[in-house]
Amino acid sequence: MTRSRRAYEAVPMTRITVDGEPLTGRAGQTIAGILIAAGHRPWRRAPSGAPRGVFCGIGVCFDCLVTVDGVRDVRACLRRARDGDVVTTQSRAEDTAEETP
Amino acid sequence: MTRHVVVIGAGPAGLAAATAAVRAGARVTLIDAADQAGGQYHRMPTDTYEAKRPFRIRESERCDWWPGAAVWSLERRDSGTPRVHVVRGSDADGDQRRRYVLRPDALVLAPGAHDRVLPFPGWELPGVVTAGAAQALAKGERVAVGGRALVAGTGPFLLPVAASLLDVGAHVIEVLEASTTGAVLRGWTHRPWELAGQAGKAAELAAYAARLARGHVPYRTGRAVIEARGDGRIEEAVTARLRADWSVVPGSERTSAVDALCVTHGFTARLELPVAAGCAVLGGFVMVDGDQATSVPGVYAAGEVTGIAGAPAARAEGVVAGWVAGGGSPERLRAIRRRRDEGRAFAVRLATAHPIGRRWTEWLRPDTIVCRCEETDYGTLRQAAHAQATPLREGARAPGLDARAVRLGTRAGLGPCQARICGPALAELLDTNPHHRPVAWPIRLGELANPPEKEQTT
Numbered sequence: 001m002t003r004s005r006r007a008y009e010a011v012p013m014t015r016i017t018v019d020g021e022p023l024t025g026r027a028g029q030t031i032a033g034i035l036i037a038a039g040h041r042p043w044r045r046a047p048s049g050a051p052r053g054v055f056c057g058i059g060v061c062f063d064c065l066v067t068v069d070g071v072r073d074v075r076a077c078l079r080r081a082r083d084g085d086v087v088t089t090q091s092r093a094e095d096t097a098e099e100t101p
Numbered sequence: 102m103t104r105h106v107v108v109i110g111a112g113p114a115g116l117a118a119a120t121a122a123v124r125a126g127a128r129v130t131l132i133d134a135a136d137q138a139g140g141q142y143h144r145m146p147t148d149t150y151e152a153k154r155p156f157r158i159r160e161s162e163r164c165d166w167w168p169g170a171a172v173w174s175l176e177r178r179d180s181g182t183p184r185v186h187v188v189r190g191s192d193a194d195g196d197q198r199r200r201y202v203l204r205p206d207a208l209v210l211a212p213g214a215h216d217r218v219l220p221f222p223g224w225e226l227p228g229v230v231t232a233g234a235a236q237a238l239a240k241g242e243r244v245a246v247g248g249r250a251l252v253a254g255t256g257p258f259l260l261p262v263a264a265s266l267l268d269v270g271a272h273v274i275e276v277l278e279a280s281t282t283g284a285v286l287r288g289w290t291h292r293p294w295e296l297a298g299q300a301g302k303a304a305e306l307a308a309y310a311a312r313l314a315r316g317h318v319p320y321r322t323g324r325a326v327i328e329a330r331g332d333g334r335i336e337e338a339v340t341a342r343l344r345a346d347w348s349v350v351p352g353s354e355r356t357s358a359v360d361a362l363c364v365t366h367g368f369t370a371r372l373e374l375p376v377a378a379g380c381a382v383l384g385g386f387v388m389v390d391g392d393q394a395t396s397v398p399g400v401y402a403a404g405e406v407t408g409i410a411g412a413p414a415a416r417a418e419g420v421v422a423g424w425v426a427g428g429g430s431p432e433r434l435r436a437i438r439r440r441r442d443e444g445r446a447f448a449v450r451l452a453t454a455h456p457i458g459r460r461w462t463e464w465l466r467p468d469t470i471v472c473r474c475e476e477t478d479y480g481t482l483r484q485a486a487h488a489q490a491t492p493l494r495e496g497a498r499a500p501g502l503d504a505r506a507v508r509l510g511t512r513a514g515l516g517p518c519q520a521r522i523c524g525p526a527l528a529e530l531l532d533t534n535p536h537h538r539p540v541a542w543p544i545r546l547g548e549l550a551n552p553p554e555k556e557q558t559t
Contacts, residue, residue, distance in 0.1 A: 028242075029242050030241075042157070046476055054246075055231060064458060075194050080193070
C-alpha cells in the first residue's frame with residue numbers, strides 16, 4: 001500500500017443517503033463520485049425514461065442532476081457531499097412540462 | 102488609480118494571467134467555478150490539495166480569489182469593458198448563492214475546454230463517459246469509473262486518461278486511436294525542430310506511454326468504437342477499423358465486454374463567455390492578436406479557448422494576457438511570446454495528427470441519439486433538415502438551411518446542456534453556430550430576483 005493511499009484512508013468519512021439508501025464516501029468527494037464508487041451508474045431518467053448518469057464529469061452535460069436537501073437540479077459531479085446530505089434522484093419523464101434551465 | 106483586472110478561470114492559463122497582472126501593478130479578482138484552483142489539468146483530491154497547497158493564490162490587497170463562483174453573464178456596453186455578473190456560494194448549484202456585479206478595467210477569459218464526443222449508437226448508455234469524466238473521477242477522487250474499461254477516440258489525451266484509470270485499479274483492455282498510423286506519424290514528425298520547445302510535453306506523453314506498457318495495455322491506431330450496447334448500462338463496445346476518412350472497413354467489427362467506455366474526439370473550447378462578450382470566433386476558437394487581445398477592447402483570452410495546445414502553451418498565453426491586461430508594457434515579453442508561439446505551432450501539429458475524419462457520420466443510424474438532453478435522433482434531424490433545404494425551383498442553389506427552425510422543430514440543442522455536448526455535431530450536421538446563449542450558465546430565478554451585493558471597491 002502506498003503512502004498516499006494510507007494517508008487517504010485517514011480522511012474522514014462522509015455519510016449521505018440517496019433515495020433513502022445510506023452511502024459512505026471520503027470527505028471532499030462529490031455526490032457522483034460516491035455513487036459511482038458504490039456501483040451506481042444510472043440515477044436520472046431522460047424524457048423517454050431512459051437511464052442516465054455521469055457523462056462529462058465536469059459540469060457541462062447536466063446528465064447527472066440530482067436533488068439535494070430539497071434543492072433541484074444540482075450537478076452531482078460538481079457538488080461535494082456534506083455529511084448528512086439527503087439526495088433524491090430526478091426524472092424528466094415524470095414532469096416534462098417542468099423544464100430545467 | 103490602480104487597474105482592476107478580472108480573470109475568469111483558474112486553470113494553468115488563468116493562474117498565470119492573475120500572477121502576471123499583479124506583477125504589472127494591477128488589482129486582480131480571480132474567479133473559478135470550482136472550489137480549488139488548478140483547473141482540470143491540476144485536479145487533485147481535496148486532502149492532497151489541502152496538504153500541498155499547490156496553488157497558493159497569494160491573497161493580498163492585490164489579488165482576490167473567488168472560488169465557487171459562476172459567471173452567468175457578461176454585459177456588453179457601448180464603451181468600456183463588459184460588466185461581469187457572478188453568483189457565489191459554498192455549494193455548487195446551491196440555492197444560497199449571492200449575486201455580484203464587477204466593473205473591471207480589463208477582463209481575461211481563460212475558461213478552458215471540455216471533451217468533444219462524436220455521437221455513435223448507444224453513446225447515451227450509462228457507463229459511457231467522456232475521457233475527461235474518467236480523468237476527473239480518477240485524479241480528483243481516486244474513483245475508477247469501471248472495472249473493465251475501454252479508452253477510445255482521438256488525440257494525445259487518451260494516454261493520460263488510460264494511465265489514470267490504471268492508477269486507480271481499473272483494467273484498461275485497450276486504447277484505441279481513430280487516426281491511422283500514417284496520419285499520427287505525419288502530424289508528429291513533420292518539422293521536428295518545432296517540438297524542441299515542447300520537450301516537457303513530449304516527456305510527459307512518453308511517461309504515460311511507458312505506464313501503459315507496464316500495464317500491458319495495447320495502443321491501436323486506425324480503430325474506433327462505433328457502437329455501445331447494453332441493457333440499461335454499457336455491457337459491450339463494438340469497435341471497427343477505420344480508413345483515413347473514418348469510414349468503417351467492412352468486416353473489421355469486433356465486440357468487447359466492458360463496463361466503462363471512455364471517449365474523447367478532441368476538445369471543444371468553452372465559448373459561452375467569449376461569445377457573450379462579443380469576441381470574434383474563428384473555427385471554434387477565440388481570435389486573439391499578439392497581445393492575446395480579442396476583438397473586444399479590454400477583453401483578453403488565454404489557454405485552450407484560443408486553441409488546444411496543452412498546459413505549457415496555456416501558461417505562456419496567460420502570462421502575456423495578464424501582463425498586458427494589467428497595464429504592463431508589451432515590449433518586455435519577447436521570450437514568453439516565443440514560448441507562446443511554439444505552443445501555437447504545437448496546437449497546429451495536434452490538429453494535423455488527430456483530425457476528425459469527415460465520414461464519421463456513417464456510424465450514425467436513423468435511431469442514433471444526437472442531442473442527449475432531448476433525445477433527438479439522427480433520422481429526425483435529417484428529415485427536418487431535408488424539409489428546410491428543399492430548393493425553390495429546378496437548378497436553383499438550395500437556400501441556406503434554417504437551422505433555427507430545425508432546432509425548434511426537433512428540440513435538438515435546446516435541453517438542459519444548451520447544446521454544449523451536441524453543439525459541434527449539430528453544427529456539422531446542420532451548419533450552425535452552436536455557441537450563442539443569452540445566459541451563459543443557468544442561474545436560479547430566486548437568485549436573479551435578489552439585488553446584487555454592494556461592491557466593495559472601485
